[in-house]
Each structure stands twice: as C-alpha cells, then as structure tokens.
Amino acid sequence: MQICIYPIMTYFRGVWCIMEKIIPAKERLIKSSKNRMDGELRGKILVILCAVIMISATISITIFLGTKGLQSFIKNGVSLIEFLTSTHWNPTNQANPEYGALPFIFGSFAVTFLAALIAAPLGIGAAIFMTEIAPSWGRKILQPVVELLVGIPSVVYGFIGLTVLVPFVRAHVGGLGFSLLSGMIVLSVMILPTITSIATDAMGSLPKYLREGSYALGATRWQTIRKVLIPAALPGLLTAVVLGMARAFGEALAVQMVIGNVRNLPSSILDASATLTTIITLNMGHTTYGSVENNTLWSMGLILLVMSFAFILLIRYLSSRRKL
Amino acid sequence: MKSKTADRIATGVFVAIAIIIVSILVGLFSYILINGFKHISWEFLTTPSSNIRAGGGIRDQLFNSFYILLITMIIAVPLGVGGGIYMAEYAKPGKITDTIRSCIEVLASLPSIVIGMFGLLVFVNVTGWGYTILGGALALTVFNLPVIVRVSEDSIRTVPRDLKEASLALGITHWHTIKTVLLPSAFPSILTGIILAAGRVFGEAAALLFTAGLSTPRLDYANWNPFSEQSPLNIFRPAETLAVHIWSVNTQGLIPDVEAVSNGSAAVLVISVLLFNLLARWIGSIITKKMTATK
Numbered sequence A: 001m002q003i004c005i006y007p008i009m010t011y012f013r014g015v016w017c018i019m020e021k022i023i024p025a026k027e028r029l030i031k032s033s034k035n036r037m038d039g040e041l042r043g044k045i046l047v048i049l050c051a052v053i054m055i056s057a058t059i060s061i062t063i064f065l066g067t068k069g070l071q072s073f074i075k076n077g078v079s080l081i082e083f084l085t086s087t088h089w090n091p092t093n094q095a096n097p098e099y100g101a102l103p104f105i106f107g108s109f110a111v112t113f114l115a116a117l118i119a120a121p122l123g124i125g126a127a128i129f130m131t132e133i134a135p136s137w138g139r140k141i142l143q144p145v146v147e148l149l150v151g152i153p154s155v156v157y158g159f160i161g162l163t164v165l166v167p168f169v170r171a172h173v174g175g176l177g178f179s180l181l182s183g184m185i186v187l188s189v190m191i192l193p194t195i196t197s198i199a200t201d202a203m204g205s206l207p208k209y210l211r212e213g214s215y216a217l218g219a220t221r222w223q224t225i226r227k228v229l230i231p232a233a234l235p236g237l238l239t240a241v242v243l244g245m246a247r248a249f250g251e252a253l254a255v256q257m258v259i260g261n262v263r264n265l266p267s268s269i270l271d272a273s274a275t276l277t278t279i280i281t282l283n284m285g286h287t288t289y290g291s292v293e294n295n296t297l298w299s300m301g302l303i304l305l306v307m308s309f310a311f312i313l314l315i316r317y318l319s320s321r322r323k324l
Numbered sequence B: 001m002k003s004k005t006a007d008r009i010a011t012g013v014f015v016a017i018a019i020i021i022v023s024i025l026v027g028l029f030s031y032i033l034i035n036g037f038k039h040i041s042w043e044f045l046t047t048p049s050s051n052i053r054a055g056g057g058i059r060d061q062l063f064n065s066f067y068i069l070l071i072t073m074i075i076a077v078p079l080g081v082g083g084g085i086y087m088a089e090y091a092k093p094g095k096i097t098d099t100i101r102s103c104i105e106v107l108a109s110l111p112s113i114v115i116g117m118f119g120l121l122v123f124v125n126v127t128g129w130g131y132t133i134l135g136g137a138l139a140l141t142v143f144n145l146p147v148i149v150r151v152s153e154d155s156i157r158t159v160p161r162d163l164k165e166a167s168l169a170l171g172i173t174h175w176h177t178i179k180t181v182l183l184p185s186a187f188p189s190i191l192t193g194i195i196l197a198a199g200r201v202f203g204e205a206a207a208l209l210f211t212a213g214l215s216t217p218r219l220d221y222a223n224w225n226p227f228s229e230q231s232p233l234n235i236f237r238p239a240e241t242l243a244v245h246i247w248s249v250n251t252q253g254l255i256p257d258v259e260a261v262s263n264g265s266a267a268v269l270v271i272s273v274l275l276f277n278l279l280a281r282w283i284g285s286i287i288t289k290k291m292t293a294t295k
Helices: A002-019 A025-074 A080-085 A102-133 A137-151 A154-172 A180-204 A208-216 A221-250 A253-259 A276-284 A292-323 B002-037 B042-046 B059-090 B095-109 B112-126 B133-157 B161-169 B174-203 B242-251 B258-291
Strands: none
Touching: A025 A080, A025 A292, A025 B059, A025 B095, A025 B112, A025 B133, A025 B174, A080 A102, A102 A137, A102 A180, A102 A221, A102 A253, A102 A276, A102 B002, A137 A180, A137 B002, A137 B174, A137 B258, A154 A180, A154 A253, A154 B002, A154 B174, A154 B242, A154 B258, A180 A221, A180 A253, A180 B002, A208 A221, A221 A292, A221 B002, A221 B112, A253 A276, A253 B242, A276 A292, A276 B112, A292 B095, A292 B112, B002 B258, B042 B059, B059 B095, B059 B133, B059 B174, B059 B242, B059 B258, B095 B133, B112 B133, B133 B174, B161 B174, B174 B242, B174 B258, B242 B258
C-alpha cells in the first residue's frame, strides 16, 4: 500500500512544483511577492471558474428543458389542460391524436406515495433501532447494510424485480405481476436506505437531555420515543421521507421494468400502470426528434424538473422549521 | 404494567424492522451472487455480446463502463474539487454563495433521467455529435459534480483551523496555503468520497440511455489510435455500458439467454460497486493512518 499511495501524493505535489518554476533563491525573494500574488490570482480565478460552471450547468438545464418542454404547448398547440387532466393518451392516432398525460402523472404520484408508505415506517424504525434500542451493535450492523443497499445499481433492482417479484406477484397475489404493487415494492426497497440514513442523522442529533429528562420522569423507552423523541425530530424525519419520495419520483429504469407500461389509468393496485419516467425511457428512443409526440415527452421531463424543484422547496420549508 | 407491555411490544417491532432490513440485503446479495457466479467465466468477460444468438459475453460493455467512468472522473474531479475549494475557502456568506448552494442542491436532486434528457438535448443534438462516450461522460459529470463538490467542501472544512492559521501566520498566501496545507490534509477523505461517487457512476444507466446510446460498434482492441472509428479509445463513438446492457437485454433484447446474461452482468456490476466501496474504506483508513499519528 505504501508503494501505491505515495506516488499519487508526490505526483500531485510534483505537478504543483512544475507549475511553480524553480528559480534561484535571490531572485525568488525579490520576485516572490509578485509571483505569489500571481499564483494567488490564478488560483482564485480557477476555483471561481469551477463555481461558475456549476451555476451555468444548473441554469442551462432549467432553460433548455424549460423551453423544450413548453414547445408542445406553444408550437404544437397541445392544450395544457388536456395534457394535465385528460386520461386519453393516443399520440400515434393520425386523425385525432390525444395527449392526455394524466395516467402517467397519476402513476408517478401513486407509486411514489405507496413506496413512501412502506419505506417510511421501516426506515424510521431502523433509525430508531440504531439510535435508541441498540446504539452500539445495532448501528455496527445496520450502517453497512444501509450503505450496501445504496450501492446496488437501480437496474439491478429492476432486474431482480422482473425475475423474482413479478412472477411471485403473478402466482401468489394475482394479476399479471407487472403492476403498481411491484413498482411500489421495488421503489420502497430503493428509497429505504435514503430514508434510514437521514432519519438516523435526525434522531442522533437530538440533544441528550431530552432522553434523560424523559427517563427521569419515569417514562418507558417507548413512551420516550413516541412522546418526546419523534415529535422533536419530526421535521428531520419528514425531510428524510421527502428526500426518499424525490428519489422515487425520478427513478426510471427499475420502475419501468416491473410496472407494465400501459396507457390506462390503473383501477387497482394489481393493475399494470405507467409513470412519467417510464414513458420517457420507453418512447424517447423511437420517436422522431421534434415531432409532437416527442415534444410531449419533453413536457413530461419538464414536469419531473418542476417536481424536483417542489421537493427542494418542501425540504427547505421543513429544515427552516427545524431551526426554530 | 400496561406501559411496560407496550414498551416490550415496541422494542419487538423495532427489532423486527431491523431484521427485515438485514434480511432484504442478505436476500438481494445472495440472489445476485449465487445466480451470477454460475455465469461468470473468463469467456463471459472476454467475448463480445450478441444481439440475436445465445452465448454472448460482456467484453465491450465492461470496457465501456470503465472507460466512461474514467472520462467522467477526468472531467468531474478537477471541477468538483475546485468548486469545493471555492465553497470552503473563498465563498463569503451572502446572496451569491446561497445561489451556488441552491444550484448544487438542485443538481443533486435532479432525477438521472432528466439529466439524460438534458444530455440528449445538448451533448447529442445541439452539438451534433450523436450518441458518444464524451456526451455520456459529460452527462454523468453533471450527475456526479454535486457529490464531489460536497465531499471536497466538507473535507476541507474539517481540516483543523490551526493548520491553516499557522500557515497564514508564516506569511504564506491563501492559495499557497490551500495547495500545500489544506488539500494534502483533506486528501484522504476527498479520495474516499470520489471512489464512492465512482461506484455510483459505474451503476448509473438512466442518464446514459440517450447520451452514450444502446449500441457499441465493432471494436478492435489492437487499435490504439483514439481517432479511429474502431478503436475502443475513441471518445466519439457510441458505447453501451454494463448497466445499460442489463436494461436493454431485459426490455428490448432478442437473445434467448437473457436471464443468464443479465444474471452474470448484474453480479459483475454489484461486485464492482462492492469493490469500489471496500477500496474506498481501505484506502481511506490507510492514508489516515499514514498521515495522522493515529493507530
């Protein structure tokens, strides 16, 4: 390992040395303040440039996706009301194309909320287990477990959902297997680590005197958790759930592999469905760039973008409440 | 007495939740690894994939995954570390810093499919490159940048204040202090963060579908000229990565051995990500030991 690390470090230093030319001591002393000031300016400009690139990336994403997403309404004359409220999606119909994206918008929200409904109790429960029930060994086991769950790529979740979960649901629960239920289960496993780790931080950052005060009053551990700790950590716990939901809302491939991708509004949890992300992944590749159908896909992308802004605002609101 | 029973029940529920989560992980990993190991062989890793026939491997996809990761890191690491230095050292509290922070937050929370769409718009259509490795790497840079910025900023901020003040007190300029004092001390945690981010990039697929494409041209691994069409090093060729491959054989594939190929690929993918995680921890702890006096 020694052999491995040191060259990297000396390499970094070496690069800097080459950049600063080696000059005799006398001249260096005379020139030093000027040289240093040059380097100072160069460095500052360099890092400011990095920051500017970051801002411009964000702004250009918003502008590009915004203008492209609005084109279907402005240029192609698709009615915004129809797009948001109609349940009829039939863009390939020559005579009377219909662009109602409600089934997909509904699918996205349904699958997100259902996933959060499962993952939130599990994640918060795990957080409480790690901070209150077994702070020493429980944390040592669950922390790496959560980190490993984060590391599994989303396509792998989708693939396992497709080969294990879908046949299981078909055989034991009913329906085709490709359903809201499968999407919800896959997503809940995917957002579980997000919720768990942020909820753990929220619970762990509670001041110790809250617990001690409650125990001193004779409360049991469960009473302390329920009446004192959860209310105190509530904004943090809600932030965890919202972040999990934001991830679920934007997840594409794993959901697409198990949800069935039909254009109808699902009537039960066992029905196949579709979400905004799955329709985009499926159709973006084989619709002509610039066509009306393609432009409506960009409008759906714009909805995703707007929703991720909305999630950020919600998190901001929650964390401002935490400071009070 | 009643509250004690409730307490016992609640404890039982929390333990059950912990057991459920651990068993989910154990179940997932054993499924992936047990099913995958049957299909991983030297041949599987070194034969090119097939679109129609059975028996295809993942040679090109594996190479593409690592190559895109490398290009992404070459772009994202200097930008991200630079941004982190700015946020930790130069940014003064105020409106501009708040704006940058919100930008990082927005970038971090964008769904990867949205980044893929942005990539399709800018790096594929506006530039006229078509599906390219470079386009994919740039999209992944957008996806990865906020993580690296955050890691670098946090690592630089956790360097003890005394070190920085001592250096400044010796008359060394700010930038020189950053270069010679702050960055070397923050190096272990920055490196750990970067390796963890690399694991995330390695498994990412949604951002690459429309930027690096779903196909790989016939590659000639003896051709090292990066401007040649057939060279694996050409950054202006389409490239299907391992994660994208799993998705495409399952949803659009025609090959009869879908299950075998995807089981093997999933195992390779998960093992790689696992290795990234272990490597990050290992290197992090070793460098920390080397650079500080802790045992």
